[in-house]
Amino acid sequence: MKILAHINWFIATTIIFIALTFSIIMYPILPRPYARKIAAWFVRIATFFSVTKIGQEDPEAQMFLVNHQSDLDIGVIETITSKDITWVAKKALFDVPFFGLAMSLPEDIEVERESKISLIKLLHAAKDRLKKKRVLTMFPEGTRSRTGKMLPFKSGAKFIADKYQLKVQPIVLMETSKCYNIKEFYYMPKNIKVIFLDSFIADKSDQNWLENLRSKMQQAYDNEIKREK
Template identity: 65%
Template sequence: MKIFAKISWLFATIIIMSSLALMIIFYYLAPRPYARKISAWLIRLGTFFTVEIQGKEDKDAQMFLINHQSDLDICIMETITSKDLAWVAKKELFEIPFFGLALKLPEDIAVTRESKTSLLKLLKDAKDRIDKKRVITMFPEGTRSTKSKMLPFKSGAKMLADKYKLRVQPVVIMQSAKYYNVKEFYYKPGRIKAIYLDSFIANKQDKDWLNNLRTKMQKVYDDELSNNPSHR
């Protein structure tokens, strides 16, 4: 079974990489965000996973904050919204050959952790994307957590949302690492659930809103896990 899972993972990875290559080509043929949307749908269809949506997307949302477990998370978000997403990712990813190009062409936002200069650039770049009616999209944990507990949220999300008083909508993605896990070379098709939570306007006077949001998102995750056996 483990050998079959690794073969399946290789198949899914080939689909993902091929779709990214097509996205780079599509970028020169189709306006943003269609190149990335097409690529995301090719991955979703090619890897045979479906998405169940709970809650309602706020059409006025300016920022999505999402928990992060798997490389499928970007694909999930791109296929459940028609919005033009501007992803915030660590600078190192932009420097990876081929993959970095898939981030640079759509003008995603690079950030260097623990760098004040980078944070200033993040604010400037985010303002540019917001003015272009794009939605800032972040994994506030900063990296993948393949377990059921979310990592502490990084302060950059709060700083950015507070600065521009953004309308923030959290999204909880359930158990995506159960279906595609790059660390364990594991993949299987299935149905992944994405839960839209209520949006809110960021308020810098509330110094704990980001930590409280993590607690709220974790509770939604835990409740869904307890009440829906299919996630286990």
């Protein structure tokens, strides 16, 4: 089984690389967000994973906050919504050859943590994308967690949402690391559950809403694990 999973990983990673290449080629040709959507659907179809949605996407949501477990997560989100997403991610990812180009061409937003100048740029960029009716999407943990326990949420999401009083919708991805794990060279196609939680308007007077949201998302994750057993 492990040998098959390693072979699958190599094939899936090759497919992802091909999809990124095509998306870069298509960006100047197709209007946004079609290049990325087509690439994401190509990966989903070619690697045989499926998605089951639980709950309803809010058509008025301005920000998605998503837990992060796998490099497959972006592709999953891109295929479950037709919205024009702009990803907010750490600057280091934009500096990665090839992958950084696939993020900068569709005008994703880079942020450098612990930099006040970067935060100002972040606000300006977020305002610009919101004017273009794009949905700001973040992994508030800041990095992947494969343990099933969500890491503490970074304050960047609250910083943006509070400033513009955004309508935020949390999305919980279920066990995507058990589908694709780049560190263990593992891939096995499976049905990935995606849980849409209720949306809300960010309230800057509530200093704890982000931490409370983390608890709510973790509870939804844990409850779904129990239902699967």
